[in-house]
Amino acid sequence: MLRVCASLLIVIGLAASSFAEDGYESLFNGKDLAGWDGNPELWSVEDGVITGKTNGPDHLKYNQFLIWEGKAADFELKLEFRVEGNNNSGVQYRSKELPKVGKWSVGGYQADIHGNAPYTGMLYDEQGRGIVAQRGQKVVVDNAGKKTPTKLDVPVTPIDITKWHEMTIICKGNRLIHKIDGVTTVEIIDNQKSEREMEGVIAFQVHRGPKMKAQFRNIRLKHFKAGGKKVSSKPTKKKSKTTS
Numbered sequence: 001m002l003r004v005c006a007s008l009l010i011v012i013g014l015a016a017s018s019f020a021e022d023g024y025e026s027l028f029n030g031k032d033l034a035g036w037d038g039n040p041e042l043w044s045v046e047d048g049v050i051t052g053k054t055n056g057p058d059h060l061k062y063n064q065f066l067i068w069e070g071k072a073a074d075f076e077l078k079l080e081f082r083v084e085g086n087n088n089s090g091v092q093y094r095s096k097e098l099p100k101v102g103k104w105s106v107g108g109y110q111a112d113i114h115g116n117a118p119y120t121g122m123l124y125d126e127q128g129r130g131i132v133a134q135r136g137q138k139v140v141v142d143n144a145g146k147k148t149p150t151k152l153d154v155p156v157t158p159i160d161i162t163k164w165h166e167m168t169i170i171c172k173g174n175r176l177i178h179k180i181d182g183v184t185t186v187e188i189i190d191n192q193k194s195e196r197e198m199e200g201v202i203a204f205q206v207h208r209g210p211k212m213k214a215q216f217r218n219i220r221l222k223h224f225k226a227g228g229k230k231v232s233s234k235p236t237k238k239k240s241k242t243t244s
Helices: 002-022
Strands: 043-046 049-054 064-068 075-084 089-097 106-113 123-126 130-133 137-141 147-151 165-172 175-180 183-190 201-206 212-223
Touching (some): 049 201, 075 089, 089 165, 089 212, 106 201, 130 137, 130 183
Parallel strands (some): 137 183
Antiparallel strands (some): 043 049, 049 212, 064 201, 075 165, 075 212, 106 123, 137 147, 165 175, 175 183
């Protein structure tokens, strides 16, 4: 019996050690929106998951976002998502707030969440260059903005975004990769220095237009070293302005 208990403790200890060494931090406590900032009319926590809702075409004048109160440069971000309604959502990263557009507006790289197969997991530059790479493409962008696409060996078939799926975003320098359920959807080498983003905020989108609900959970982030320095993951604000 003692040997069984000792073995069990070793297994538990190794699992805990492995998890700790993995280097991920949770960006969501599962209870409220501490560490995040967004329009409280749109964002809340429902059943332990981040939830954004809109009421219809006249509700929003522009796309709005729930913004993590921190910044990231080179990293791996993992999360689960689902979307209801005839609309789309997305995960912003290395992005910046755009108060000239409106409060809680964000521009920059977006991993798109869309029911249209070529757009599912694509790279969209919100308030910028628009579509950079559609699902199933590897794209090299040169300094002048010219895109050279090649095909990835991945299926471009519809997925049911009303069901939960895992999204992974990997950023290392000017190389960006999106994955859905472990399958690479796009890979980008962004050499356009005037337009690319190398550091910024992470945010979730609710899109203007038809009524929708976007949900996010199990959000975790692992920083890589950028330029020899690890980017701080500490929030820039101690308290979120948004309450659940």
